[in-house]
Amino acid sequence: xxxxxxxxxxxxxxxxxxxxxxxxxxxxxxxxxxxxxxxxxxxxxxxxxxxxxxxxxxxxxxxxxxxxxxxxxxxxxxxxxxxxxxxxxxxxxxxxxxxxxxxxxxxxxxxxxxxxxxxxxxxxxxxxxxxxxxxxxxxxxxxxxxxxxxxxxxxxxxxxxxxxxxxxxxxxxxxxxxxxxxxxxxxxxxxxxxx
Numbered sequence: 001x002x003x004x005x006x007x008x009x010x011x012x013x014x015x016x017x018x019x020x021x022x023x024x025x026x027x028x029x030x031x032x033x034x035x036x037x038x039x040x041x042x043x044x045x046x047x048x049x050x051x052x053x054x055x056x057x058x059x060x061x062x063x064x065x066x067x068x069x070x071x072x073x074x075x076x077x078x079x080x081x082x083x084x085x086x087x088x089x090x091x092x093x094x095x096x097x098x099x100x101x102x103x104x105x106x107x108x109x110x111x112x113x114x115x116x117x118x119x120x121x122x123x124x125x126x127x128x129x130x131x132x133x134x135x136x137x138x139x140x141x142x143x144x145x146x147x148x149x150x151x152x153x154x155x156x157x158x159x160x161x162x163x164x165x166x167x168x169x170x171x172x173x174x175x176x177x178x179x180x181x182x183x184x185x186x187x188x189x190x191x192x193x194x195x
Contacts, residue, residue, distance in 0.1 A: 008043070012043065012044055012046075012047035012048065013047045013050065013051050015044070015047075015048070016047055016048035016050075016051040016052065017051055021048060022058075022059070022062050024044070025041065025044050025045065025048060025059060025062050025063060025066070026062050026063075026065065026066040027066065028041055028044055028066070029041040029062070029063045029064075029065075029066030029067045029070065030066040030067070030069050030070040030073075031070060032067070032070065032123070032124070033066075033067045033068075033069075033070025033071040033073070033074055033123055033124055033127055033148075034070045034071065034073045034074035034077060034124050034127055034128070035070075035124065040123075041063050041066070041067065041152070042151075042152070042155045045059055045060065045063050045152060045155050045156060045159070046155055046156075046158075046159045047159075049155075049156045049159035049160055050159050050162065053159070053160045056156040056157065056159060056160035057153065057156060057157075059156055060149070060152045060153045060155070060156035060157075063148075063152040063156075064145065064148055064149040064152050064153075067123070067144070067148045067152070068141070068144050068145055068148065070124075070127070071123070071127040071140075071144045071148070072127075072141070072144075073127075074124050074127025074128045074130075074131065075127050075128070075130050075131035075135075075137070075140055076131060077127075077128055077131060078127065078128035078129060078130060078131025078132035078133075079131035079132065079134065080131075082128070082131070082132040085128050085132070086098075089125070089128070094122070094125060097121045097122065097125045098125050098128075098129060100121060101116075101121060101125045101126050101129045102129060102133070105129060105130075105133055110130075110135050110136060110139050110140070110143065111143070112126070113126060113130060113135070113139075113140060113143035113144060113147060114143045114146060114147050115147065116147055117144075117147030117148045117150065117151045118147065118151055123148070127144075
């Protein structure tokens with residue numbers, strides 16, 4: 001079995017040691033919040049924190065800021081260009097995620113953004129939906145900072161605690177964990193399609 005995840009992990013560790021790594025982290029976090037990128041910023045944030053644990057919360061700040069600004073762009077796309085966004089969402093096969101997000105919004109109102117940062121539904125679906133549903137913009141900003149910030153701070157804190165001591169264990173098990181996540185995700189899709 002190929003070691004895709006360990007290769008990606010080692011690449012992210014090398015990337016973390018480069019001077020421009022924080023710009024890459026910021027840009028990736030920004031794009032991931034409004035455009036379709038299947039891998040969340042956590043995959044870059046964790047190795048960067050592992051390589052420099054003393055900068056854990058600085059990296060979490062960079063990731064949160066990028067995600068917030070990208071979320072604002074997603075909000076504006078939903079607010080001003082929802083017809084275009086819906087065509088794109090349908091084309092890439094994420095309409096079910098969007099409809100699920102709309103259902104959650106109807107059930108919980110704007111508070112759904114507070115939990116959106118922790119779901120397996122891509123965050124960009126929520127940012128676009130929030131704009132389309134004309135959510136209060138100030139609330140959207142605060143909810144995004146809280147939900148995404150909490151998530152990224154937890155990831156950074158966990159990586160900081162693990163630090164260098166955790167690297168050998170992570171290197172040994174990351175491929176198993178990566179494939180396990182894929183299997184769980186595929187099971188989720190199969191179960192969702194049957195219901």
